[in-house]
Amino acid sequence: MNVRFLEAFVWVAKLGSFKGAADKLFTTQAGISSRIATLEEQFGVRLFERDRRNVTLTYQGSELLPYAERMIELQARMQSAVGKTESFSGVLRIGVIETVVHTWLPDLLSRFAALYPNVTLELFSDITPRLRDDLLRGTLDCALLSEEITPGFIENRRIATYAMRWATSPALAAQLPPGPLSFTDIARFPIISFHRESSVYRNIAQKATECANLRVSYFSSLAAMVDLTRSGFGIAPLPVAVIQDHVAQGRLVLLDLVPQPLPLPLVASVRMEPALPLAEALVMLAREASENFTARSAMQVLAT
Structure with missing residues (x-):
């Protein structure tokens, strides 16, 4: 079974929209519809109920969703464990607050590009409430912001605390x-x-x-x-x-x-479903970039 088809199914289910899933996966609505139709043919059931305004899961679609999420996560973990970083491709959409932009963002992006040369980064700089909303809507994969996000499908990790x-x-x-x-x-x-x-x-x-x-x-x-x-x-x-x-x-x-x-906290918030190994990698590199920036700043203070 093609995991890309399952990925399309999961994003339609999460976003409640074929167009939203198409935007997320950088394809067309027709492409998403074709993938869903193929899955429905393979399983012999309808996965979504569609009308002009809403797309909702059928009973069979609800039953399939957790299995599809686990298969996507398993593929991501296999690729992360076995594959070379050069083999990763795709688009990672990240949001950052300006405190990051004006401190260690260039170092973070340079490190990420060196390890994942075939991955395209889309960067959005905005205030925390807007980045939070974009992450919850699924238009961002991860965000570096100043407050934790409470919904359970978001994982928050403290990167640093700035005076x-x-x-x-x-x-x-x-x-x-x-x-x-x-x-x-x-x-x-x-x-x-x-x-x-x-x-x-x-x-x-x-x-x-x-x-x-x-x-x-x-x-x-x-x-x-x-x-x-x-x-x-x-x-x-x-x-x-x-x-x-x-x-x-x-x-x-x-x-x-x-x-x-x-103090101003800096938090990395990542969507947990479906799993995104590239987002996990970016969070680790963000912590390193922040720590290096703090160490350099301390040395500058001592030098003066």
Whole structure:
């Protein structure tokens, strides 16, 4: 039995759409329909009920689904255990938050390309809520984001935890009082924040009740936040790993504020069904790239 046909069946079942499965497998709707028709002919039963709006599994389709998933997983494990990395091909769609883009993403992609030269990577950079939704819909295979995803068919693995610090421009820092600062001290200036759904913003919102005239500007772009902070527009909680060069060169100042922002977790979330050995490989390489970046950063700090 052709495993590609079973893969088409599984994705139609998961996404509830022939078009969605075709997009996922980079083929046509007609191609998916042909594979499903072949399976139905081989088994002698209908696997899906179809109407203009919905595609749902029949009883026989529901019975087949776990077997199909196990066969796909077994093939993936065999290829991972026995095959050479050069033999892997296909497309791996990954989503990353900007903290990764501005730190160790180039190292990760270089490592992956060296090991899997015949695999095409599709990269999407966005905020965590959108990457989460794309992963749940099946339009991403894995994502590197700042929060875990709760549904049971997603596996979450902690990659790293990055320190966050309040930062601003030297000119604006000169207008602040000396010594340890409180949130009230900085709240008279504009606050630059990640989007409203982020854990960083929730941390700010908890302190907002203390400050009646708090002005918060929200951004989905980390690069824009860094540039605005450097320009003196306001004060922002930023990942130290991203801004360390700006701090070392005097373009940004880290503020002695109590308490500091909560650390930013970095989580690799992977769809578990069907199994994707390439996604597993990427997660392992991501952990290595993050660890190497952290080690290099520590050495730079010691050198200065």
